Amino acid sequence: MADYKRVMLKLSGEALAGDKKQGFDEATCIKVAKQVKQLIDAGVQVGIVIGGGNFWRGRTSETIDRTKADQIGMLATVMNCLYVSEIFRYVGMKTQILTPFECGNMTKLFSKDRANKYFEKGMVVFFAGGTGHPYFSTDTGIVLRSIEMEADVILLAKAIDGVYDSDPKTNPNAKKYDIISIQEVLDKKLKVIDLTATIMCLENKMPMLVFALGEDNSIVNAVNGINYGTKITV
Numbered sequence: 001m002a003d004y005k006r007v008m009l010k011l012s013g014e015a016l017a018g019d020k021k022q023g024f025d026e027a028t029c030i031k032v033a034k035q036v037k038q039l040i041d042a043g044v045q046v047g048i049v050i051g052g053g054n055f056w057r058g059r060t061s062e063t064i065d066r067t068k069a070d071q072i073g074m075l076a077t078v079m080n081c082l083y084v085s086e087i088f089r090y091v092g093m094k095t096q097i098l099t100p101f102e103c104g105n106m107t108k109l110f111s112k113d114r115a116n117k118y119f120e121k122g123m124v125v126f127f128a129g130g131t132g133h134p135y136f137s138t139d140t141g142i143v144l145r146s147i148e149m150e151a152d153v154i155l156l157a158k159a160i161d162g163v164y165d166s167d168p169k170t171n172p173n174a175k176k177y178d179i180i181s182i183q184e185v186l187d188k189k190l191k192v193i194d195l196t197a198t199i200m201c202l203e204n205k206m207p208m209l210v211f212a213l214g215e216d217n218s219i220v221n222a223v224n225g226i227n228y229g230t231k232i233t234v
Contacts, residue, residue, distance in 0.1 A: 004223055006045040006119065008127075008146040009036070009155045010138070013054035013080055015213045022054050029084055032157075033091040035219040036124060040093055044223065045119040047149060048126045049142035050084060052076030070134035077138060078103060081128035094123040100132030112148055119149075139197035147204045154201075154208040155222055156192070161212035162229025163192055179231045182208075192232065205234040 011032065018025025039046050055076035056069075064072075078099060085095040096118045098110040107128060108114060118125045130141040146154050160168070161176070163185070168174040182202045185192050192198070192210060201208065209222045211229035222228035 003225075004044055004152045006047070006149065006151045007039070007153055007155055007223060008047045008049065008142055008149070008151040009157060009219065010142045011048065011050045011084075011157050011213065012159065013051040013076065015157065015159060016050070016080065016084065017054040024054070024083055026087070029087040030091065032084070032213070032219065033088045033093070035217060036088065037091055037093055038220050039223060040122060040124065045122075046124050047115070047119075047145065047151065048081070048084070048124060049138055049145065050077055050080040050126070050128070051138045052080060055079060067134040070130075070136075074101075074129045074132070077130060077141075078107065078128040081126040082106065085124075085126050088124055094121070095126060096123050097126040097128050099129035101129060103129075115149055136196065137194050139193035140200065143193070143197040143200045143204075143206060146206055147200065151206070154206060155219065156208055156210045157213035157219060158210060159212065159214070160229075161215065163190055163210050163232065165190070177230045179233060181233050185232060201232075201234070207234050208232040 014021065016025065016029055017023055018028045036046055052073045056073050081097050085097055088095050097107040098115060099107040100110050102109060115125050127141065127145045130136060130138055131144055142154060163177045163180055164174040166174045182198065186198050186202060209228055209231055211218050211222045
């Protein structure tokens with residue numbers, strides 16, 4: 001873990017819902033929390049962004065204005081961070097949630113200085129509410145925060161165990177990449193993260209590790225370079 005001083009972990013809302021597909025699966029969240037605690041105990045600073053798909057997928061709705069749909073999605077990520085933050089506290093960590101907009105006394109308003117202060121105190125920092133603006137996904141949100149906070153790497157914990165040249169669900173001969181550059185991801189339109197986020201990673205030289213959340217100890221293994229999915233280089 002010495003290679004990384006600060007990492008940013010992206011969790012999908014659906015992954016936290018487990019087999020239920022919506023809401024939360026507490027056992028899954030506890031497994032994630034126990035892994036993150038191993039990183040914290042080893043001196044790694046951990047920031048977290050969570051998607052909102054276990055509550056809301058606004059882009060599938062044609063009846064609601066896109067701006068309003070995205071705002072509902074932002075609030076879904078706040079709910080996810082509130083819940084997961086409490087699970088993290090349950091397993092023995094200190095946490096703080098930052099949002100780009102006021103949420104009463106439930107969260108603190110994001111600033112780089114404030115986030116750095118929490119990191120220095122050994123707290124896990126949750127970056128909820130996306131960028132605070134519509135038309136930007138949580139992919140863009142985590143890349144933006146990773147760049148701002150000068151993280152060493154983004155950890156993408158997904159339902160799939162890495163980056164493939166085609167969809168392994170539909171193509172049994174799909175080839176998995178052990179290592180690939182962000183430029184190749186862009187050129188081959190592999191859609192690891194959305195286009196805006198991909199270009200931001202390219203321009204700001206932000207590497208990523210992509211792996212399956214469901215595999216045993218996958219987060220810790222990815223940070224230690226053991227049996228993880230795909231390394232995306234810059």
